[in-house]
Amino acid sequence: MTTEPVDTVLFDLDDTLVTYNRTTSEVLDEAFAAVGVDPFFPAEAYFERYEEFLPTTGSIEELREACFAAVADDRGRDPTLGRDVARAFSARRDHGDVRLLPGAREVVDAFTDEYRVGVVTNGPPDVQRPKLAGAGLDGAFETVVFAGHDTEPKPKPEPFHRALATLGGESDRAVHVGNSLASDVAGAHAAGLRSVWIPAYAEDATIEPHYELESLAELAARPWH
Template sequence: MQLDAVLFDIDDTLCRYRRSGADVLDAAFERTGHDPFITLSEYHDRYPEFVDDSDSMADLRERCFAAIAETKGRDPETGRTVARAYAAERDHANVEPLPGVEEALSAVEGLPVGVVTNGAPEMQSQKLAGIGLDDAFDTVVYAGYDAPAKPHPEPFETALSELSASPDRTLHVGNSLQSDIAGARAAGLGSVWVPDSDEPADPEPDYTLSTLSEFPSLLSERTATDL
């Protein structure tokens, strides 16, 4: 079966920060002089609560840090101060491509190719530019801004519409089971998981790859077996 299109996630699928979030958070607390009362896992856990209602990444982070501060009996403004320091430390263009990106994109040359990513346009566009892929995609859907955040099916449906693609003839490639695999399944797309952890595969993806360098072989096998 020929594919109509292929979609990719950005964070920890196409690229990753050269400087870890934990390092940036430590620097933010050092910059503000506050003791480190927020952990990176707390930030990531609360992040989805604010995606759909925030105006920008800076606004989202300030809301998130303020909420964590309030939960811990701190002044929410202290959380906002730390969030602003975090923003000052984070360079969204300071990213590196993950193994196999070049091979994966070469394998889909000639097909409509898009991105469906959770994150603000001003942040995610810098990452694509940082790895030289700012002009590589036919559409980029910023979920949480152009549409509800993944795993809601709408951002995938938006990309399908813009690429004139059918869901059952489209693959989405991502690292997150909760956002990418669950979202792709909800929208009726084939799902390709490139895990960055040892977590159990739930929900179960259609395909699992060790790295994106295996993606060309997957495409060949999929076509050969008429899946």
Template sequence: MTDGKTLAGIDTVLFDLDHTLIAYRRTSGELLAASFEACDLDPLFPVEAYYECFDELRDQHDSIESLRADCFERLAAERGHDPSLGREVAAAYTAMRDQTNVAFVPGAQTVLDRLYGQVDLGVVTNGTGEAQRAKIDAVDLDQWIDATVFAGEEVPAKPEAAPFERALTRLGSTPGSAVHVGDSLSSDVAGANAAGLHSVWLADGDEPGPETSTAPTHRIESMPELLALLGVE
């Protein structure tokens, strides 16, 4: 549920891409299992360990590929395996990940339809332009989006303020009249806060970790709640 407040005077809405607007149809758990099989290995670690490592190290990497390789190497070593096996599995995982096999998260397309023409819409996403562009094209996202910034490639990655500032410049907007929506406290919310935007955390039932000090302006549990927050009927 939303916090009961509404945002007034918003003329620009920025979105994170992965797990905010779209998600892979093939889950990470399914792909990890297939990667172990492709390398003729018994599972070296569970997918839950990958998620934990991903969250721990995500701010230390500019690309998902290097982050994944680092995680897999570390997780393999922690469990007494040759670290190189972790990198082998990471390479198999990357090779099998189809960047076009994505779909909108529940409610996201409806939100885009309702907001289109009422406010300017943009995407600020970490990751390589090639991979992220493939996802964007797969769902024809450009029909709604007025500006896209590939953070970590053309400007520093989130949570730096630069990618948000770049998006606002392209859209002719200002931080006080803009909001950024994303699923990551450490990159989306922290970055939006640093750039002076209103930040909306798409929590989806998650809770901040005990050491998390980053606080969003607003919290929603699902994308459709954004419409009520913005006062869009």
């Protein structure tokens, strides 16, 4: 592992810095009820297929409809029914209704004084910008790369390279902080960055991060020092 000092820190957004006040499962259950059908897939099925549709759809509404239609088809249901559920979901999801995760404000405030900081997040601007604003983080970062919209999605290296180019940073002097092994850690390694993994949910350990923390609060100790 490189021993170069760190001068650039990139963050994932969802479930790393912010999270929705209402879970995806809660909104999905309401969407099924609104359409008048019993739930026929869990939120995890949406999460598993989400990134598959990022490069081929122009908005979160299009992505969700395509994803839900595919999930419905996989379960032997009419894809049109999946699209109906997706539209009901979109009508109930407020992307600005988020909260900062514990330690996020303190870390961001401290790091902006010490490092070049940016966000690399999978998701289109119309979804991710309201989250930044709702959490009071709009303007907190020198760059925000909407991977899957501005570039290929994570774990491709392009979004990390885009952020570093904007910040004037080098990959061997940068770290990326995220909650996903498959997206954040794998993407950081593909781009030559060091990785900090703060798990939000269980994942099979197919790749080893450089640093694994239990919470954002531990990031204040700057584990790369």
